[in-house]
Structures are given as structure tokens and as C-alpha cells.
Amino acid sequence: MTTSNISWGGRSAVWGRIAGRELSTVAITFFGLLLVTFLIARVIPIDPVLAVVGDNAKADVYDAARAALGLDKPLWQQFATYVGKVFTGDLGKSVLTSNLVTDDIKRVFPATLELATLGTLIGVALGVPLGVLAAVYQGRWPDQLARLIGLFGYSVPVFWFGLMGLLLFYAKLGWVAGPGRISVAYQDFVDPITGVLVIDAALQGEWEAFRDAWSHLILPAAVLGLLSVAYISRMARSFMITELQQQYVIAARVKGMSEFRVIWRHALRNAFVPLITVIALSYAQLLEGSVLTETIFAWPGLGRYITNSLLNADMNAVLGGTLVVGAVFIGVNLLSDILGRLVDPRTR
Amino acid sequence: MRALTTPTEQPLLELDNLRVNFHTPTGIVRAVRGLSFTLGRERLGIVGESGSGKSMTGRAILDLIPYPGEVLADRLVYRGQDLLTMDKRTRRKLRGRHISMVMQDPKFSLNPVQTVGEQIAEAYRVHHKASVREARERSLVMLEAVQIREPGRVYELYPHEVSGGMGQRVMIAMMLIAEPDILIADEPTSALDVTVQLQILKILDDLVTERGMGLIFISHDLHLVQSFCDRVIVMYGGKAMETLPAAELADEAARSQRHPYTLGLLGCLPDLDHPKAKLATLTRDPAWLA
Numbered sequence: 143m144t145t146s147n148i149s150w151g152g153r154s155a156v157w158g159r160i161a162g163r164e165l166s167t168v169a170i171t172f173f174g175l176l177l178v179t180f181l182i183a184r185v186i187p188i189d190p191v192l193a194v195v196g197d198n199a200k201a202d203v204y205d206a207a208r209a210a211l212g213l214d215k216p217l218w219q220q221f222a223t224y225v226g227k228v229f230t231g232d233l234g235k236s237v238l239t240s241n242l243v244t245d246d247i248k249r250v251f252p253a254t255l256e257l258a259t260l261g262t263l264i265g266v267a268l269g270v271p272l273g274v275l276a277a278v279y280q281g282r283w284p285d286q287l288a289r290l291i292g293l294f295g296y297s298v299p300v301f302w303f304g305l306m307g308l309l310l311f312y313a314k315l316g317w318v319a320g321p322g323r324i325s326v327a328y329q330d331f332v333d334p335i336t337g338v339l340v341i342d343a344a345l346q347g348e349w350e351a352f353r354d355a356w357s358h359l360i361l362p363a364a365v366l367g368l369l370s371v372a373y374i375s376r377m378a379r380s381f382m383i384t385e386l387q388q389q390y391v392i393a394a395r396v397k398g399m400s401e402f403r404v405i406w407r408h409a410l411r412n413a414f415v416p417l418i419t420v421i422a423l424s425y426a427q428l429l430e431g432s433v434l435t436e437t438i439f440a441w442p443g444l445g446r447y448i449t450n451s452l453l454n455a456d457m458n459a460v461l462g463g464t465l466v467v468g469a470v471f472i473g474v475n476l477l478s479d480i481l482g483r484l485v486d487p488r489t490r
Numbered sequence: 491m492r493a494l495t496t497p498t499e500q501p502l503l504e505l506d507n508l509r510v511n512f513h514t515p516t517g518i519v520r521a522v523r524g525l526s527f528t529l530g531r532e533r534l535g536i537v538g539e540s541g542s543g544k545s546m547t548g549r550a551i552l553d554l555i556p557y558p559g560e561v562l563a564d565r566l567v568y569r570g571q572d573l574l575t576m577d578k579r580t581r582r583k584l585r586g587r588h589i590s591m592v593m594q595d596p597k598f599s600l601n602p603v604q605t606v607g608e609q610i611a612e613a614y615r616v617h618h619k620a621s622v623r624e625a626r627e628r629s630l631v632m633l634e635a636v637q638i639r640e641p642g643r644v645y646e647l648y649p650h651e652v653s654g655g656m657g658q659r660v661m662i663a664m665m666l667i668a669e670p671d672i673l674i675a676d677e678p679t680s681a682l683d684v685t686v687q688l689q690i691l692k693i694l695d696d697l698v699t700e701r702g703m704g705l706i707f708i709s710h711d712l713h714l715v716q717s718f719c720d721r722v723i724v725m726y727g728g729k730a731m732e733t734l735p736a737a738e739l740a741d742e743a744a745r746s747q748r749h750p751y752t753l754g755l756l757g758c759l760p761d762l763d764h765p766k767a768k769l770a771t772l773t774r775d776p777a778w779l780a
Binding site for chain 2: 388389390392393394395396397398399400401408411412415485486487488
């Protein structure tokens, strides 16, 4: 690997071009996202003016409120105002929590980020090796085991896993903490820096609080992780089977490479090219917020926030949340594109 | 069989009654059915149609027959070492270092996500406890040996950035860097453009002669084998139909002594200078495989 550094200097122009292309794609996609969220707000049969003034308001009060909201202006002007507001971080006020939506999201998104990231890490750490072993021992017991785990992960509902996990590891064994992100006792120990509790606690050296937060986090993350394991291992298996049949694998064996190196270095590195996309999509899905898991574990995350807002017709919060979810997808896609190019020289 | 090696010298490879079987749900497929030959420091050609078992012979020597295949032989000896009783690990260490193989298509047989230089250096480092720097230097020398003009630049290229001819030189460099005694070349030029085929063969020939290696040249191209090899085995249905000095393939006077299958193969070759109205088809006799 040390040799590849040299080539990168000469390829910086290529990377510059790629960055330019990626960024313009992101800009266009984000503009489209803004347009969609804006239009959703116009199309839904909920009158934002009525939400402010109430159903029995007089006509002049209604008109005044309508003007105050800027809804009397032409559509394109309203859109421009909306875009301006989004870029200054103003997503309006939530009717339900009476906080600014931006503040709400700053609070709930890190909770989901924490859960989704650890869940995905678990999914990759277990799912990739499992898939590789299943491909190497195709049709033999490791493959059957992987198939069984995959079947479980796919077909058993997540709330059942969550409840059973709580029952076993929290209630019976006491290995982990129960629902919520952190125990009440530690609630005020940690100042929000990133909003991700375990990171904030670690940064401030509050190790007791860290342990407590971690103990709350690990079970829901493992539940989400199991779903990722099911998905990632199936995909890893199929990509690996394809790679192991390639000629370069035989060539590596002819060179005298150990089977370990042939599998984990040559074949897996190639299998990672399509696998990155799969992992990224599964990560993005978790970042959207997993309503069921968040509900069972009383996890104050994005999924629950959007669902609650939706059920209460809290449109600012819903649209703000939608925007965040969209932005997350764009971000994760960008990330997977960059990683893909790093792994696969043919795409550079 | 005419022995081209001097009697005092130990042969590189001795093969007696080699069989390769695949156990499939529909029955046993016999890819190689009892092949015997001895290889010295010479160029031995194996010709035959698709499915004649010539590639499987090469794979069997390297212990690279995939599951569910099995390799059986009465004798399979590399320079006095019995390959049949050798453990898998020792056998693996022979690969690349003592017996190596150049494969057909560099487009597929080079790892697409690794620079060609890394792949060559890797082949060296597996067998020699060498530093990264030393392996790199050896690789650059090897790239020069296969007549690549700017080794330093080519070292950093990825397989998709090199042409077929250059890819095959890289392949040869990769397979010869550990200085094996035996090279199996499995259709090494079949995927290449006709214009570069001869260059690649020349490089291969020079290196094999220079290093005094034994070469097993697997091909379906009779003309190529005839001009390139010392000795030829004609295979059909997993069996050797006959073994003959390459020069005798085209020898009109020796026609009567040729196996009918060899004559058949020769007879169905098209010739640009003497077009035939009807190209002969091969007639096969089931008795040949009995």
C-alpha cells in the first residue's frame, strides 16, 4: 500500500475534477429537495393560516395572519424566502414542542445518528465476515448459519427483537440499561457539544456518564445492527461468490498467496466496491430514524420526532425533518461515491 | 517417447497416469484420463480442442483444481519431490516460486483494484522475506526484462490502464519474478491482438531459454505450437493421442506415422494461400479413448 501514495500526487487533477462534478450533483439534488419540500407544504390540505389563528378567526384576522406568513406573495417569491430561511437555519417553529424546529432537530438528530452509526458498525463488523465465510464455505455449515441469521434478521419484526432484548439483557440479566438515552442521575452531567452523548461524555471526561450512555445505547444499536447484519451478509455473500470465480483470484493462487490473503485481501477488496453502496443505503435508512426501535427504547430520535409531528399535523417540523432526511441521503450517497472511487480505480 | 533431457539430469516434472475427475450430480466427468509425460528444461506443447483437458492438466500440476474436482495419479513428482503426498501448505509454497502459470487474458487475470506494480511485488514478497523497497526494485527490473520501457510509470498503473499486450507482459513479470523452474503458459496469446502475439511469445521464449526453465505451452493453435515448442503432446478427450517432436508436425514424409486425430487437426486448418472449397471436419473414433 505504501507505493500507492506516490501515484496520488500525479492524480490530484483527476480528483479535483471528480470533486467538482460531485459537488455540482449535490447542489442540484439539494435544490430539487428544497423544491419538493416547499411544494409539499403548498399541496397538503392543511391551511397553515388556520393553524395559527384557529378555526373561528374573523376574515380580517385571517388575512393579516396570511400576509404575516407571506402567503399572499407569488409562489416563486415564497420559494425564494423559503430557501433563504433554510440557508440561515430557520425552519420555523414547531407547534407541538413550541421550539424552533432547528433546535428540535439539533436535539433529536444526534440521538438517531448515534444509534444508526453504531448499528451500521455492528452490521458491517459482523455482516461482512459472515457473508465472506458463507461465500467461501458455500453450501456448507457456515453458509447455512449465515442463511439462518439472515432469515431471522429479515423476517422477525424489529419490535419483537427489541422487546425480547430488553426482557433478557435488561430485565433478566441486567447487563444493559433500560429505555432512554441516559439515566436521570447523569442527565445534567454532560453538556451538549456534538449532541452525540457518548462522544460528548468522553470529550468531557465524564466516564461514569459515558458508561451509562453506552449501556443505554448498545442494546437498541444491536437490534438495528442485527437487521443490517442480515442484509449486509446476504449481499456480501453474493458479491464474494462473484469475485471468487474471477480469474485474478486464480492468478493470486498461482503466485502462491495464502488462501487467507486471496480471500480477505484480493477478493474482498473487489467485493467492497458494490458493497459500499449497499452499506451506505442501509446506513441512510437507519439515519432516517427507526420509529419502532426508537419507540420501544424511548429513544428521542428523528424517526419518533417526525412521526409525532406528522400525527399532530405539525407541518414545520415535518418539513424540517423531511429536509434533514433528504440531506442525509444526499450526504451518505456522496460519501459512498467517494469511498467507491477510493476503492475502485476504474471509477476515477 | 523421445527424451530430450540428458539421462544424468533429473527431470523437472514426472507425470504418470494423471486423472482429473469432477463428481457432479449427473455423474463423474473425466477431464483428464490418464496422461503421462516427463518434462525437462524444454518447451513442451500441449495441443487439443476445447475440453480436451489441456488446461485441466496445468491446473492439476498446480493443485488448483476447484471443488468438486479430484486429482489422481500414479506418480506426480517435481524434481524428486512427490507432489501427491505433499501437504497443502508446502504445495502452495511451490506455486509461483517453483511452478508458475501465465494465464490467458490479462484483462481478467490481474486484480483490477491493485496497481500492476503492487501485484508483481506481492508475488516476490510472498516467497522472499524482502522489504517493500527491495520488492519494488526487483519488480522494476522484472518489468524491464519483459521489455516495458518506462517501468517506473507502468508500476503505478492499474490493470484497466494498460493494453492487452502490456498486461500480458505484466502477467509474465508477475509469474516469473520468483524465478520458477517450470512455467505453464495456458493460451498466453489467445486473447491478444495478432500484432502483439509474436512480441509476447518472443519475450516468453527469451526468458524461458535464458533462465533454463521448463515450459508447458498449452494452446489450440497448431502452427504456434509447431514453431514455438520442442515437443508436442496432442490431446483428445483427456488423453494423449500422441507425443512427437514439434518439427515432425509439418513433416510431409512422416505423415503416415501420425495419429489420425493429429492428421485430422492438421487437415481442418484453413490456409490463406491455398483456399479450400470445403474445409475438412474432424472424424473422431471412440476407440481412441478406450
